[in-house]
Amino acid sequence: MCGICGCGSPEQKQSHKFVFKREHQHHHDELDTGRLIQLEQDLLGKNNTYATQNREYFKQHKIFVLNLVSSPGAGKTTLLVETIKALNGQFPIAVIEGDQQTEHDADRIRATGTPALQINTGRACHLEALGIGQALFELDVKDNSLLAIENVGNLVCPSSFDLGEAHKVVVLSVTEGDDKPLKYPDMFHAADLMLINKTDLLPYVDFDVERCIGYAKQVNPDIQIICLSSTKGDNFSSWTDWLAEQMHSQI
Amino acid sequence: MTNLPGANLHLPEGCMAGIAMHELSLLENVREILEDHAQSQKFSKVSRVTLEIGKLSCIEPEALRFGFDVVMKGSLAEGAELIITELNGLGRCQQCGQNTVMEVLYDPCSHCGRPLTVVQGMEMKIKDLVVI
Numbered sequence: 001m002c003g004i005c006g007c008g009s010p011e012q013k014q015s016h017k018f019v020f021k022r023e024h025q026h027h028h029d030e031l032d033t034g035r036l037i038q039l040e041q042d043l044l045g046k047n048n049t050y051a052t053q054n055r056e057y058f059k060q061h062k063i064f065v066l067n068l069v070s071s072p073g074a075g076k077t078t079l080l081v082e083t084i085k086a087l088n089g090q091f092p093i094a095v096i097e098g099d100q101q102t103e104h105d106a107d108r109i110r111a112t113g114t115p116a117l118q119i120n121t122g123r124a125c126h127l128e129a130l131g132i133g134q135a136l137f138e139l140d141v142k143d144n145s146l147l148a149i150e151n152v153g154n155l156v157c158p159s160s161f162d163l164g165e166a167h168k169v170v171v172l173s174v175t176e177g178d179d180k181p182l183k184y185p186d187m188f189h190a191a192d193l194m195l196i197n198k199t200d201l202l203p204y205v206d207f208d209v210e211r212c213i214g215y216a217k218q219v220n221p222d223i224q225i226i227c228l229s230s231t232k233g234d235n236f237s238s239w240t241d242w243l244a245e246q247m248h249s250q251i
Numbered sequence: 252m253t254n255l256p257g258a259n260l261h262l263p264e265g266c267m268a269g270i271a272m273h274e275l276s277l278l279e280n281v282r283e284i285l286e287d288h289a290q291s292q293k294f295s296k297v298s299r300v301t302l303e304i305g306k307l308s309c310i311e312p313e314a315l316r317f318g319f320d321v322v323m324k325g326s327l328a329e330g331a332e333l334i335i336t337e338l339n340g341l342g343r344c345q346q347c348g349q350n351t352v353m354e355v356l357y358d359p360c361s362h363c364g365r366p367l368t369v370v371q372g373m374e375m376k377i378k379d380l381v382v383i
Binding site for chain 2: 033034035036037038039040041042043044045046047124125126128156157159160161182185186189215218219221
């Protein structure tokens with residue numbers, strides 16, 4: 001059967017116009033001139049192989065890795081800066097920053113005395129596992145440490161690319177809509193923890209925390225949720241306690 | 252605006268400049284996979300590529316079609332036909348064990364209303380090739 005138009009027989013010889021005027025010619029007779037090779041190969045196979053290698057490296061070196069994802073401006077970098085301050089050297093931390101351009105975020109992390117490497121993805125809208133593997137050669141990530149990977153601000157593409165992390169953590173700020181989990185379900189489905197950030201601004205915005213949590217649970221019944229404010233410190237210890245507990249249980 | 256060629260395209264939101272760059276990344280992966288197989292399976296030209304894309308996979312088939320010619324230009328699949336087979340989303344209920352067709356990731360069980368575990372619909376595969 002034709003995978004595009006669904007027609008089942010060689011008699012149906014009409015062609016079909018598609019978006020961008022791409023004309024789909026029927027292919028039923030083409031096998032006469034070519035050889036069919038069954039592949040059944042995952043498009044993300046290479047990335048998944050690199051991610052598996054990264055995960056193996058992290059396991060050997062007892063490095064606990066988080067992949068932080070959000071839309072741009074949700075507060076990932078501020079969250080990391082305040083996390084580094086709050087943990088106050090309890091365990092070594094290193095940070096990989098992903099942005100299309102600039103060293104700004106890595107500079108903010110380095111200002112805390114924490115090693116950070118900036119990956120500029122250029123035209124790409126997400127980090128890939130190969131880039132993380134290469135970053136490990138350049139960044140001094142100590143054994144028994146936390147490695148935080150701040151992905152490119154984007155709630156779509158990074159959900160598909162495994163980096164070898166232990167968990168994806170999705171950050172959603174209350175200045176965004178409380179229906180983001182339904183609008184971008186892939187990311188909330190892929191994440192193990194949702195941080196609802198900037199809760200100090202709740203009095204000024206129309207954001208229903210309970211509704212947001214309900215939507216997130218609808219997409220991912222197992223997702224854990226912590227509400228906090230990075231800048232004001234509200235409930236921040238729930239997050240750092242979660243981190244410390246994960247560090248101890250997984251390393 | 253509605254007369255522009257891309258006016259009817261529904262690309263995923265969240266990608267800069269309206270270009271779905273993860274689809275482009277995936278197409279680059281397709282090209283690499285073809286080049287790998289060209290050596291091991293001894294072919295020099297690909298005339299047809301069939302992809303299998305799950306409807307829950309956050310991949311937009313139209314974006315793949317849009318980028319395919321551009322990414323394959325200059326490769327052994329230049330001018331190849333692209334066939335995309337879409338697989339329906341399917342979820343199994345952890346409570347009642349029945350399957351439900353899923354349109355979106357948060358569809359509940361159609362029998363008891365509880366959350367579903369996705370069993371089909373996340374696929375992004377090269378299914379087969381026709382080579383010369």
